[in-house]
Amino acid sequence: MTNMLLNILEILIFPGFIFLGFYGLIVEFVDRKLYARFQNRIGPPLLQPLADFIKLIAKETIVPAEADRRIFKALPVFALAAVTTAFLYIPIWSTKSLFPFSGDIIVILYLLTIPTLTFFLAGWYSTSLFATMGSVRTLTQLFAYEVPLFMAVLGPTLLATNGGNWSLSNIVLFYNTYPLYILFNIPAFVVAIIASQGKLERVPFDIPEAETEIVAGAFTEYSGKLLAIFRMTIDVEIVVVSALISAIFFPFFIPGNAVLSFLLFLVKTVLIVFISAALRSVMARLRIEQMVNFCWRVLTPIALLQILINLIMKGILKL
Amino acid sequence: MAKIVIPVGPQHPALKEPANFTLLLEGERVAASNVALGYNHRGVEKACEERTYIQDMYLLERICGICSHSHVTCFIQAVEEIAGLEVPKRAQYIRTLIAELERIHSHFLWLGVAGHELGFDTLFMYSWRDREVVMDILAMLTGNRVNYGMNTIGGVRRDFTKEQFEQISRAVDILEERTKYYIQIALTETTLLARLKDVGKLSKEDAIRFGATGPTARAAGVNKDVRRDDPYAAYSELEFNVITDDNADVFGRTIVRVKELMESYKIIRQIIKQIPDGPITVKAPRKIPAGEAISRYEAPRGEDVHFVKANGTDKPDRVKVRAPTLANLAAITHMINGGYLADVPIVIAAIDPCFSCTDRMLVTDVKTGDEKLFDWQGLRNYSINWYKERNIDFSKIKL
Amino acid sequence: MKGPGKMLPLVLKSAAKKPATVLYPYVKVEMPENFRGKLAFDSEKCIGCKLCMKDCPSDAIYIEKIGEKKFRCDVYLDRCVYCGQCVDTCPKDALKNTKDYELAGYKREDLKVDIGK
Numbered sequence: 050m051t052n053m054l055l056n057i058l059e060i061l062i063f064p065g066f067i068f069l070g071f072y073g074l075i076v077e078f079v080d081r082k083l084y085a086r087f088q089n090r091i092g093p094p095l096l097q098p099l100a101d102f103i104k105l106i107a108k109e110t111i112v113p114a115e116a117d118r119r120i121f122k123a124l125p126v127f128a129l130a131a132v133t134t135a136f137l138y139i140p141i142w143s144t145k146s147l148f149p150f151s152g153d154i155i156v157i158l159y160l161l162t163i164p165t166l167t168f169f170l171a172g173w174y175s176t177s178l179f180a181t182m183g184s185v186r187t188l189t190q191l192f193a194y195e196v197p198l199f200m201a202v203l204g205p206t207l208l209a210t211n212g213g214n215w216s217l218s219n220i221v222l223f224y225n226t227y228p229l230y231i232l233f234n235i236p237a238f239v240v241a242i243i244a245s246q247g248k249l250e251r252v253p254f255d256i257p258e259a260e261t262e263i264v265a266g267a268f269t270e271y272s273g274k275l276l277a278i279f280r281m282t283i284d285v286e287i288v289v290v291s292a293l294i295s296a297i298f299f300p301f302f303i304p305g306n307a308v309l310s311f312l313l314f315l316v317k318t319v320l321i322v323f324i325s326a327a328l329r330s331v332m333a334r335l336r337i338e339q340m341v342n343f344c345w346r347v348l349t350p351i352a353l354l355q356i357l358i359n360l361i362m363k364g365i366l367k368l
Numbered sequence: 369m370a371k372i373v374i375p376v377g378p379q380h381p382a383l384k385e386p387a388n389f390t391l392l393l394e395g396e397r398v399a400a401s402n403v404a405l406g407y408n409h410r411g412v413e414k415a416c417e418e419r420t421y422i423q424d425m426y427l428l429e430r431i432c433g434i435c436s437h438s439h440v441t442c443f444i445q446a447v448e449e450i451a452g453l454e455v456p457k458r459a460q461y462i463r464t465l466i467a468e469l470e471r472i473h474s475h476f477l478w479l480g481v482a483g484h485e486l487g488f489d490t491l492f493m494y495s496w497r498d499r500e501v502v503m504d505i506l507a508m509l510t511g512n513r514v515n516y517g518m519n520t521i522g523g524v525r526r527d528f529t530k531e532q533f534e535q536i537s538r539a540v541d542i543l544e545e546r547t548k549y550y551i552q553i554a555l556t557e558t559t560l561l562a563r564l565k566d567v568g569k570l571s572k573e574d575a576i577r578f579g580a581t582g583p584t585a586r587a588a589g590v591n592k593d594v595r596r597d598d599p600y601a602a603y604s605e606l607e608f609n610v611i612t613d614d615n616a617d618v619f620g621r622t623i624v625r626v627k628e629l630m631e632s633y634k635i636i637r638q639i640i641k642q643i644p645d646g647p648i649t650v651k652a653p654r655k656i657p658a659g660e661a662i663s664r665y666e667a668p669r670g671e672d673v674h675f676v677k678a679n680g681t682d683k684p685d686r687v688k689v690r691a692p693t694l695a696n697l698a699a700i701t702h703m704i705n706g707g708y709l710a711d712v713p714i715v716i717a718a719i720d721p722c723f724s725c726t727d728r729m730l731v732t733d734v735k736t737g738d739e740k741l742f743d744w745q746g747l748r749n750y751s752i753n754w755y756k757e758r759n760i761d762f763s764k765i766k767l
Numbered sequence: 768m769k770g771p772g773k774m775l776p777l778v779l780k781s782a783a784k785k786p787a788t789v790l791y792p793y794v795k796v797e798m799p800e801n802f803r804g805k806l807a808f809d810s811e812k813c814i815g816c817k818l819c820m821k822d823c824p825s826d827a828i829y830i831e832k833i834g835e836k837k838f839r840c841d842v843y844l845d846r847c848v849y850c851g852q853c854v855d856t857c858p859k860d861a862l863k864n865t866k867d868y869e870l871a872g873y874k875r876e877d878l879k880v881d882i883g884k
Contacts, residue, residue: 083782085786086781086782086786087490087778087779087781087782088489088490088493088494088778088781089493089494089497089781089784089786089787089788090493090786090787090788091786091788091790178372178373178374179374181372182372182374182393182709252487252488253487253559253771255487256710259487259710264380264381327775327778327779328772330489330490330774330778331490331771331772331773331774331775331778332488332557332559332771332772333483333486333487333488333491333557333559333560333562333563334486334487334488334559334563335559335562335563336562336563336708336710336711337396337710338396338708339562419824420821420822422822422824422852423822423823423824423852424824425824426824426825426848426850426852427824429850430848490774490778491774494774494777497787500787504799507798507799507802508799508800508801511799511801511802511803511851511864512802512803512849515848515850517803517850517851517852520855525851525855526801549777552773553773553774556768556769556770556773557769557770557771557772557773557774558769558770558771559771561769
């Protein structure tokens with residue numbers, strides 16, 4: 050009974066819903082502040098993302114007359130639920146996540162695909178011109194970055210299977226026992242960072258939400274509370290993807306000390322956000338067919354190469 | 369995907385000023401497009417007929433914020449030609465100096481806007497930060513950051529001191545270094561090149577056929593520049609190159625504009641060295657004798673043409689302004705058709721549109737099919753009657 | 768040599784430098800000497816020729832007689848375009864531009880000001 054109560058508290062408060070919400074806002078602040086400093090500007094103060102969130106909740110929510118009311122209102126909630134659930138399977142303060150089970154890495158990747166599908170559906174059900182264009186672009190982009198991202202995340206997994214167990218917690222445990230094997234995964238790290246910019250819809254891959262071309266893409270008709278939830282979803286998605294990348298590619302934890310390991314986790318995610326912000330500031334936005342070309346011709350072969358390297362290494366090191 | 373009609377404008381994040389581009393899209397490709405203007409029409413040409421020449425200068429200055437000096441100088445040159453005034457050499461040099469500073473200001477602004485349209489906000493922030501250098505110099509010289517008010521009939525209003533010339537020199541040195549950096553970025557940054565090359569193609573024959581002018585035409589290889597072909601102000605005594613490029617696309621226009629910045633720095637340095645001493649203005653009559661004149665000027669966007677007709681009073685009889693953007697707009701549908709939707713903002717931005725300089729209003733009566741050009745009084749009467757029919761009476765409003 | 772992210776060195780350097788933003792209104796930038804801001808009027812020098820009113824492009828200045836050879840001057844701050852033509856036209860140098868540019872108000876009536884001393 051107390052175990053179940055503890056689990057519910059963990060899901061709702063820490064490291065679940067409320068912690069993720071606040072950490073997502075802090076990560077958004079770090080991203081925007083870095084972006085501004087890279088451009089020689091000052092940038093927003095610390096509480097700006099929280100102020101934006103509260104302001105959006107206080108505004109009127111307008112649903113277009115031709116849109117399907119129930120789906121229109123339900124989609125943001127689905128998106129937020131999916132990304133928050135994905136966080137429960139990522140190790141934060143030790144090599145074990147909250148609820149590890151075999152195959153949870155696949156579940157994390159699929160849970161991360163759900164927000165993209167909700168963006169598509171949100172644009173489609175809005176029945177407005179710009180929203181339809183944005184949603185079609187979201188799906189096209191999904192077909193481009195999905196394969197390299199999956200292969201890059203699953204490549205290191207190949208090296209690390211302890212007796213055929215595909216749990217993220219086991220992978221982290223494996224790399225903690227043999228830390229030098231991290232170096233084999235560097236190509237996959239590069240591919241994962243680039244493909245994750247596509248998943249998070251940030252420059253150079255922010256084509257679905259290109260402000261100067263299609264106003265706001267799939268979110269054009271969203272306002273008020275629904276837009277607040279969508280934006281929170283994007284913030285939490287940044288946290289989850291950064292946590293996933295840091296858990297797979299540098300999963301170091303200080304054994305026995307949960308507080309220090311947690312701080313190390315915070316440092317690692319902020320480092321990945323720093324790299325994302327730098328990528329965002331130095332590149333222009335690509336066109337959709339250029340992005341698809343790039344992903345299939347450059348990223349996928351590198352990810353395939355990584356898988357090949359890992360298979361060979363597995364044979365050589367007799368794991 | 370089925371064909372859909374997307375309106376880009378009048379309100380759209382890609383446009384800095386209202387215009388209506390209606391695009392027929394098949395998937396991501398533009399199959400056909402249509403341009404509709406008129407949202408910025410303010411009745412300036414008619415308003416000029418009711419004000420004196422001196423007041424008209426300030427009205428024409430406010431046609432556009434970035435080409436303000438171009439419009440005033442073009443107008444003043446026409447008026448001085450009708451009145452037969454000989455403007456002193458020092459005034460010509462000062463006019464040229466402000467004109468080149470305005471060109472620098474405009475091209476930096478364009479660089480930022482192009483970056484923003486491409487999603488490259490960093491380029492936008494950095495080029496506008498450098499533009500502040502030029503604007504501070506202009507504020508120091510003329511008293512305002514835009515709308516400089518330097519001209520008067522017969523010369524210029526202010527003279528410059530040696531210290532001001534030193535400051536201009538120093539600013540030009542800083543800007544030249546920054547421009548070299550931007551040239552390097554424009555030539556080597558892969559994401560920029562991927563978005564700019566082979567986009568908005570306009571061949572040399574098409575540029576001549578559509579009547580494009582300015583950097584839009586020079587990027588296609590058309591070697592025309594009013595400063596060299598029909599020299600006005602002090603350009604006949606200055607040495608500079610006319611930049612043309614053979615890539616007939618948006619990349620070519622970028623290269624032309626950035627290299628024109630380097631030429632402007634060269635011209636400014638020559639001006640500072642060669643400027644003669646002397647008076648800055650010559651006495652001009654308030655009543656201009658009857659006559660008409662056409663004056664041409666190389667604005668940052670292309671060739672600006674003004675026609676002025678005087679009738680012996682202190683108010684002009686007719687002022688007609690042909691802004692360069694109108695000439696370049698004719699080529700837009702040709703450049704957009706067949707391209708991608710994603711390229712539409714940058715192609716529109718690449719002609720550096722200034723709709724404030726361009727609009728006219730042509731009213732077509734759908735039932736009878738005849739067209740009528742509205743003048744200012746007609747437009748006022750039309751709108752007063754329209755509101756009276758809806759029981760809104762303007763006579764009680766005190767302005 | 769072509770490659771992506773060519774602005775990276777500049778961008779990383781700027782992150783460490785002071786930002787180029789001016790924190791207006793906490794920090795105010797001083798305008799240059801001959802800036803064309805709000806007008807100022809010296810009623811001692813004015814002779815009431817009203818040439819400034821004739822040359823104003825927007826009917827923004829109004830000279831009124833208040834006694835023998837004494838005049839006062841009203842300016843509509845919302846009509847004035849701050850061109851400075853009246854300053855140039857005045858034969859007695861009674862008008863000049865100041866550096867004041869913070870001229871906003873809450874009511875239209877507040878924007879008709881008496882600019883004499």
